[in-house]
Amino acid sequence: MNSDARRTTTRRTTARRAAAALVAGVLLLAGCSTPAKEQSSVGSGSPSPDASTGGSAGGSGAPAGFEEFYGQSLEWSGCEDGFECATASAPLSWHDADAGSIELALVRSRAQGRDRDKVGSLLVNPGGPGASGTDFVRSAVGTFGEPVKESFDIVGFDPRGVGESTAVRCFDDARKDESLSKDFGTDDAGLAAMADEAEAWGEACAESTGELLGQVDTQSAARDMDLMRAVLGDEKLNYLGYSYGTQLGATYAGLFPDRAGRLVLDGAIDTSLSADDISKGQAVGFENALRAYVTDCQGGPDCPLTGSVDDGMRQVRAVLDQAYERPYPTSDPNRDVTQTLAFYGVAVTLYDEASWPLLTQALDEAINEGKGDVLLYLADFYNDRNADGSFATNSSEGFRAVNCLDDRGTTDVDEMRANAAEIEDVAPTMGRFFAYGGVTCADWPYPEAEQEFDLHAKGAPPIVVVGTTNDPATPYVWAEGLADTLETATLVTYEGEGHTAYGRSNDCVAKAVEGYLVDGTVPEDGLTC
Template identity: 70%
Template sequence: MTTSPASRPARRALACAVTLVLALVAASCSVPPKQQTPVEDVATSASGTGETGPEGFEDFYGQSLAWEDCGAGWECATARAPLSWQDPSAGEIELAVKRRPASGERIGSLLTNPGGPGASGIEFVTSLAPMVGDRVTEAYDLVGFDPRGVGESSPVVCLDDAAKDESLSRDFDTDEAGLEALAEDRRAWAEACAENTGDLLGQVDTQSAARDMDMLRAVLGDEKLAYLGYSYGTQLGATYAGLFPDKVGRLVLDGAIDTSLDPDTISEQQAVGFENALRAYVEDCQAGEGCPLRGDADQGMRQVRALLDAARSNPLRTDSGRRVTQTLAFYGVAVTLYNDQSWPVLTQALTEAFDEGTGDLLLYLADFYNDRNPDGTYSSNSTEAFRAVNCLDGRQDDDPAAMQAQLERLEEAAPTMGTFFAFGGLTCEGWPFPAAEPEFDLHAEGAAPIVVIGTTNDPATPYVWAEGLADTLDSAVLLTWEGEGHTAYGRSNACVGDAVDAYLVDGTVPEDGLRC
C-alpha cells in the first residue's frame, strides 16, 4: 500500500514536459453567457505602481528589481518578500523571478504558475512560451517565479537524497504495525523539514504565496493582475482573487481545484479521476495493436492492479539493481496519465513488466515523476514543498477509524487506483506548524470576470472541480475541453486557445459554458 503519492494536483510542469521526455523514450455547442463584455484594459507601468502595500510592508512593495540577462531573451531577478505577512519584523526571504519581455505592443505582465504545489515557475515559464498564443507573447511580458519554499526562491529543505530515496520507494502495510511505520516515516520528514528549513516552514501556505504575488504585481508595475495558473496554480489564483478582488485583471485558471472542498473529498475525487483516466487508457490500448492487456476493459484494469500488487510482494528487478516496489510502480503508471500522448510509453512499460518481469521503464517513469536523477540526486525540492504547502493549507482526518472508512470508500469508487490515495491523514504526522486559518473570500465578490477551464477526463484535477470552482467564484465563466489528460490551454485545440487568447489580449470574456 502506498499513501496518496499521486495527490499532486499541480504537477503541471511535469505534465507539460512529459510528452517530450517520454517521446525520447518511446522514439515514438454552448449555453447563454454569464459574461460576454470585454473587461477593462490592464493599466501598467515600466517601474512599480507606487503602491505602499499593507502597513509595515512598504519597502517590499516599493522595491525595484535588478534585472539581468539570463540567456535566450530572458531576464532574471531576485525579489525580497517578508518571511511573515503578519509580522513585518520577522525577517525576509527571496523570490526568484524570470521574464521574457513582450515582443510587440506591451499591455502588461502575465504572471504564471505551473502547479504542484512545489513546481518551479522559473523552469515552467521557459517551456510555456512556445505553448501560448503568439498574440499573448506579443502583448505580455511572460513572468515566472518560484513561490516561497520552492526551487530557486528560499526553499523548504528536508531529507537528504538517500533518506528521500528510501521513503519514496517504501510500501506500508495497513495493519496497526504498518500504519505506525507509516506515521514514523512521516514524522521523520517533519523533523527533518523543521531542522533544515526553520521558521520558513510555517510560512509557505498558499495565502502567503498569494500575498507575494500581489507584491510582485505592484513591483512589476501592473495596476491589475493578469495571471495564468495551472492545476494548483488555480488554487493560488482563486486565493489571490479572494484576498484582492479589486486587483483582479484577467485570470485564467486551467485544471481547476475546487477551493470549497475539504482535503478528504479532494483525495477521494482525485482517486476517481485517475481511475477514469486509466480506464480510458486501457480501452485505447485494447483497441490497438500490441496491447499487453487481455480481454475487456474491466479485465485490463484488473491486470494492471495485479501487476501493482505483485510488485509489492516481489518488486520488479531492473538493470540498475534497484527494485520497483508497488509504490514506484504506481508512480510509473500515474505519470503517463497526465497526457494521453504518453499512453504508448505506458504500453511499453507494461509490456516489459508482463513479458520480461522487469521494471526499467516503470522505474524511469517513477524517477521522472519524483524529479530523481540517474545518480540518485534530486533535481528539485518539489516533493518537500508539496508536503509543506499542503500541510499548512489543510489536513485530512487522521482518526484511524475515519481513515479505514475512507479506504473502503476509495476501493469501492476506484478499485484499481483508490488504495493509493488512502491514509493521507498521516501525511502531516508530527508537522511542527498548524494549518493556516483561511482569510480569503471563497467567492471573490467584486472581482472582474475569471476564466475557469476544465478537461472532461482530467485525472489530477477532475472536471467536477472546474464546475465547482466556477460555481464558487462569483464572476467565473466555465470553459470546457472535451479531452483527455491534465489541463487544456496550450495542449488542446484552437477553440480553447483562441478563447483564452482573446480574453487575455482583448479582454473578451468567453461564453459561460463554452465547450470545445
C-alpha cells in the first residue's frame, strides 16, 4: 500500500474525456506488441467589458495592502486552437502583502454569442487538488452546453502551486516514479518505512519549492479567485467547480458571500467532514462503484470474474493481493505492477462506466495470463506519467501539498489502526488504500492553515450543488451534506454511475445547470435527474 493512495480520487473529474482517452490509448496499446485502458431567478452582476486587457469593473474590494494586485490589467494573447492566454500576478501570502508575488496561468474561451447576451466570465476548476484548469478548458469546453459557451467567457486557471502557475516542485521524475510505485506494509516496520518516504517528500518539496509550499492551501486559492474576479472585470464571481473544485467554490462563498454570483458545485465534497471522514467515505464510494462494475461485468460475455458478485469482488481483491506478494510482470523488463499501481489501474476506470470494459481487459490479463500491461497503462494514465518516464503534470505534488495544509487527519498510530479497521470493515476490497493517510502529512514542513471562512456561507446567493448517486470519488452523501451545510444551497441529483454529472450525464442535469448559470433560474431543490 502507498500512503499517497488515500484521497486519491478527486483528481479525475473529466470522466467521460478520461474514458475516451483511455479507450484510445488501450486500442493503440493492443495494436502493438504489448497486450491490451426552475423556479426563482437571481442576478449575477454586470458583464465583463469587451477588452483584450480585462477591465476594472470588479476591481473594488481589494484587501488593504493588496490594491496593486487587484488593479492590474491582464494582457491576453492568442494561444493554441483559438484560446487566449494570460498571466495574473498574485501575492505569495494573503496575510503579508510584502512577502512577494507568484504567477497564475489563465486560459480563456471567449463567449460565442452576441455581446448583448453575454453574462460575464465563468471561472472553472476541474478538481484535484492539483488538476490544471487551463488544460481543463482546452479539453472540456466542448462538453459544455451551447447556452454556456454563448453567454460566458469560460476561464480556466491553474491554482497556486499547480501546472503553469508558480508550481510546487519536489522529486525529479525518476524518484517520483519510484515513489508512486512503492508498496508499504501496515505493521510497525511498514508504517516506519511509509513515514520515512513521506518525510523525504516533504524535504524535497521544501527544498525545491521554498516558501510557496506553505501558501497553497485552499483558502489562499479561493482568495486568488476573488482577485481573478476583479481583474476579469466582474462584480460577482460566476463559477463551475467539479470535485475538489466544489470545496474551492464553497470556501470562496464562505470568504466572500457578497461577491458570489452563480456558483455550481458538481461532485461535491462535504466541507464539514474531517480528512479521516473523507478517507472512509471514499473507500465506501469506490467499493460501491467496483461492486456496480462487477455486477455489470458478470452480466455480459467474456467476464473473467466468476460466481456471485461477492465472489467477483474477492477475485478483484486477490488480484490486488497478488500484486503485493508477486508484482505482475509487464512487457517492460524494468517495470512490474506493484499493488499500489494495480490499485491506481483499477480505480481510474471507476470514474466513468464507459471505462469498465478496460477494467475487464486488465483483470482478464492479470487473472488468465499473469501479466500487468493494461494495469500499468491505466496506472500511468492516472498518474499523468508519459511513456518515457517523465510526468505531464505536477498533480501528485499539488495534491499532497494542498491536502497537507488543509487537513492532515490524525497522526496517532493507534487511531490510524482503529480507523483502518473500520474502513476495511465497510470496504473490504478497496478500503486498505484509504487508510493510514495521516502518515503522509505527519512531518510536513508547514503547519495546517487556520480556518477563516464561514462553512455555511451565510448571505451568499443560491448555490447549486450536484451529486451523482454512485459517484466513487465524491459519494452522494457528501453532496447531501454540502447542500445541508451551505445556507442557500439547492441540491440536484443525478441517478447514475461515475464521477460528477454536468457534461457527462443527461439533459435534465444540463438544463438545470445551464438554466441557473445563464438565466439565474434556480432548480427546484431536490430535483432528481
